[in-house]
Amino acid sequence: MTVTTAGVLFILSLVVALVAVHKPFGDHMFRVVSGQRHSRVERGIYRLVGVDPAAEQTWGVYARSVLAFSAVSVLFLYGFMRVQNHLWLSLGFDPVMTHGAWNTAVSFVTNTNWQWYSGESTMGHLVQMAGLAVQNFVSAAVGIAVAVALVRGFARRRTGDLGNFWVDLTRITLRILLPISVLGALALMIGGAVQNLSAGTEITTLTGGSQTITGGPVASQEVIKELGTNGGGFYNVNSAHPFENPTRWTNWLETFLILLIPFSLPRVFGRMVGQNRQGYAIAAVMAILATASITLTNVFELTGNGTVPQAVGAALEGKEVRFDVSNSATFAAATTLTSTGAVNSFHDSYTALGGGMLLLNMMFGEVAPGGVGAGLYGLLVLAVITVFVAGLMVGRTPEYIGKKIGSREIKLASLYFLVTPALVLIGTAAAFATGNNSTALNVGPHGLSEVLYAFTSASNNNGSAFAGITVNAPWWNTALGICMLLGRFLPIIFVLALAGSLARQQPVPASEGTLPTHRPLFVGMVVGVTVILVALTFLPALALGPLAEGL
């Protein structure tokens, strides 16, 4: 089987699996977020936190709950890392330095999981399990909860209530993320991923040298890393490490887990607004963008560009031979199309255009299919903007799912899509203006791409590293930390405000004069708006990076 055939089979089997699973799994998620009955454990948690599970929250209260929860999480994580040397299972590591702890605390709470450090030589097992892994669960749950709140905004009428954040958070964590993580971890262990609390095993190598083979709760962390589109690896080399991602089929499973929730959420959207076809339309937009991106990344990597890749037939540098070029490219596209940021290959070594494609995936705002929850709400905001322009063209005040898109809605949607480009562009420009780009290992266009990638990844809460740049410095840790924080929570505030404003409306009944938002024409238009808005914003910067290098 050639590399190309294997690559195509890998992609097709993923598509088949996602198509098969999205409906039952989406329906399950729908029941979780709309159910009223609470298990004993959940009731215990509500009593412990002091929450009335029946109490509804307005958008303001919901947003404050998200922010308060996240603020406490950041502070806790920061403190945890700062005192880890005093804790159990610290493996003798020093406390994490201030700017590093700040960066990592923000990184895991914002679902970014940008890692300036090598996990195996910086974080003890307890910090990994009780600190970082917990955030892998709850930061993912926060994303899904916010998306659900936005969908409630579309689905509900004449109300200020968007649900209860604490209930959503608890139910999503316990009923969606946890069960799959347990099953997934078992599967990965069968595949060969390690799961222990070992502090490392000394071995003597073939040449007689001595080496420490690290161990740890890897499989359990690996599965939520993918499922929650987190991406923070136990090991520095992330999913390229054989203990995290041992074989081809675990690689398939991990890619599948990355895409599972993001591609199933449109189903939840369709169910909640009572029109499944609206969900399919959103899923179609995601699928079109994802398919195009994955295909292009594969083409760029397989056809190679440059002397060495052309000589060996593909761009093999920086890729694991056990995954081959195509599977690595597909994984890389999947991880940047979502907000995962896990890597099983070295993105810096991709061809110029292949690496540019990965950049572009994130620049789309990670909406195809995007991070858990974040992808859905990002795409819904883009749909709102598309509806606005398209709606005007049919001669009516634009409306989406029966809700009018007036000046308040457009203001919030505009603010939403301003945030990440502003962070990326200002951050990148600041790095160059202040000379901090000098830590990039490359010069010229590739060096520019390295800096651009770092800010794109942080601001979009992706967390994948192009690498090839040293970011373990106060300026970088601080700047990227700010980008991650603002890139996560400003959009969330705008999304929740949008949800609040939509929920208050009385829906307009659909008629022949209503713009249908489930037909191919509209799907195509959302794709066009996404691509054009991004291309128009980032093209000058991309021209000096990947395009200058790759053309």
Added chain:
Amino acid sequence: MTTSTPAPHGTADAATAGTPATHGDRASGGLLDPKQMIKSLPDALRKLDPRTLWRNPVMLIVEIGAVFTTLLAVTDPSVFAIAITVWLWLTVLFANLAEAVAEGRGKAQAAALRKAKTDTIATRLIGWTPGARANGYREEAVPAPDLKQGDIVLVEAGDIIPGDGDVVEGIASVDESAITGESAPVIRESGGDRSAVTGGTKVLSDRIVVKITQKPGESFIDRMINLVEGANRQKTPNEIALNILLAALTIIFLLAVVTLQPLAIFSKGYQGAAPDTQAITDAGVSGIVLVSLLVCLIPTTIGALLSAIGIAGMDRLVQRNVLAMSGRAVEAAGDVNTLLLDKTGTITLGNRQAAEFVPVEGVNAATVADAAQLSSLADETPEGRSVVVLAKNEFGLREREPGLIPHATFVPFTAQTRMSGVDLTPDVGPARRIRKGAAAAVMKWVRENGGHPTEQVGQFVDEISGIGGTPLVVAEHVDDQPARALGVIHLKDVVKTGMRERFDEMRRMGIRTVMITGDNPRTARAIAEEAGVDDFLAEATPEDKLALIRKEQEGGRLVAMTGDGTNDAPALAQADVGVAMNTGTSAAKEAGNMVDLDSDPTKLIEIVEIGKQLLITRGALTTFSIANDIAKYFAIIPAMFAGIYPSLDTLNIMRLSSPESAILSAVIFNAVVIVALIPLALRGVRYRPASASKLLSRNLLVYGLGGIVVPFIGIKLIDLVIQFIPGIS
């Protein structure tokens, strides 16, 4: 009103104004006259004042950019810098020109209206009470502007009515051509629904006492002048939303351009050997080029035309003799889900008309027609006239002059007898008496004259009533014989021609039509079916109407209606779009948010189309504007950076001749496209009723795809010309 003065913008407008537009050019506007552009130039220059321009953030950015490049061009002059600067200033000027031209069209109309607003001296009556005797009050002369609400004035033949008000005594014919452009005088009388008079119109005969209802300076004409001039024009909700989106896009592009500089300096430093160009040096991209890039990227096309589109939309309404009290109402018209239409006058012709002669057994239809015609000659009611017309049309029976028939005595129709007829008493032969009228009345007459109306007559009467018609029975009584019924005339409401097609169109646009009528449900259903409306409200009282509107609105629907009577006022106020007839009462005009000067209820349909057209034009030009950016990128990015990275010349797919000509071409295209689109902005995008899907595909194809392709061609063509300018190539 354009018919009252020469239209300032060509004859095409004058021809369409005030007359129902034909299907082909529905909701079209006027042609653009180059002379008008020149005339508007001084206004456009005045609008360069940043204090005026700050209302339009997109163009303000362009102006700031133009000031900046002017400074650069002065300190370091080059052909390129000067050319770019000139075209940037032209871009702002063209935007102002679009607005000035749009306003200019209104200004001419306002001038005509001002003429009507001459300062008259009013005769105020002090102590007047209804029915007061001539010595019960005194008169005093006051200037019209000093009149207050509630003042009573006397207006006599030849006087100009000093202010808006209601007639409280008397009846007069009034020339309202100053407002409506219609020269035929109208009757205004106290009480009822024709009591409203408008200041500035002229009483032609008789005298009336008018109670002033306007506040000083807020007369109908004042409002009209403000409206057509576009003075204190409020931005409409959709316009505000669009402005926010445009501002957001502008901010993004501002960021993209500003943050480019450190990256450019880095790249130039890396390729140190690359020669300096006009576009980029070691100090980065030149200010001129950065500003050019910014201006080309921000949505200048729609930013420049947005205000003109809004003004022109209001203007299109004015041309159709409709005054919208707010732009919000025009936009709401485009959103309307439910249209409430009065049956009489809107859907049907004013009166019922004879449609058929139904003979009883043993009588032929021609006999019935002949008898019906004879008996209707003296019936001057519209129903009676229609019988005569039908007899002529169906049976070729010439209308006979009542005086030319010998020995005929006509019995006119009265409300008491509910019959009309004729008694023929020839010298020779038996006398013959014919009666026609309400079924019950005529049958009673037959019985009184010894006859027995057959069962068949009753059956016909029931059938006709059953399908919503009105049956009139025709009977004759020949001397020495028992009277007998000859047949039945079927009177029915005649639906105006073309209504069904109109309602089908409405349905395609997603608008539900509801017919409002005082008829009983059976009659109402029959007419509703014939006219093709979606629903009807029978035996409707004003309260029912209001309740219906509230019910629709609770379901999230927007409702439009027309009305003229005082009892329509609550419903007009409640409706999202309430169009009051100019013939109606002041209360109705006050309650609605539009006034139709032609008092044509079917115009509601046109208003909806104009509302839609306004939104479509905005959406289409926004799409066009954004789509344009793609081509501009392909012109400017390689022009800026191919000097550093020659491989980027691959992006120069238009093969523009030099970096300078590429950038200048993009800037020129960006400016010229504004002027090219002014006519479209003023006229509005062509609109034909169709479903949303069809409209979207069409407009997306024309303005989306067109927006992508056209600038590639345009920029290339400009480049082909300007490459010969020394200093550019």
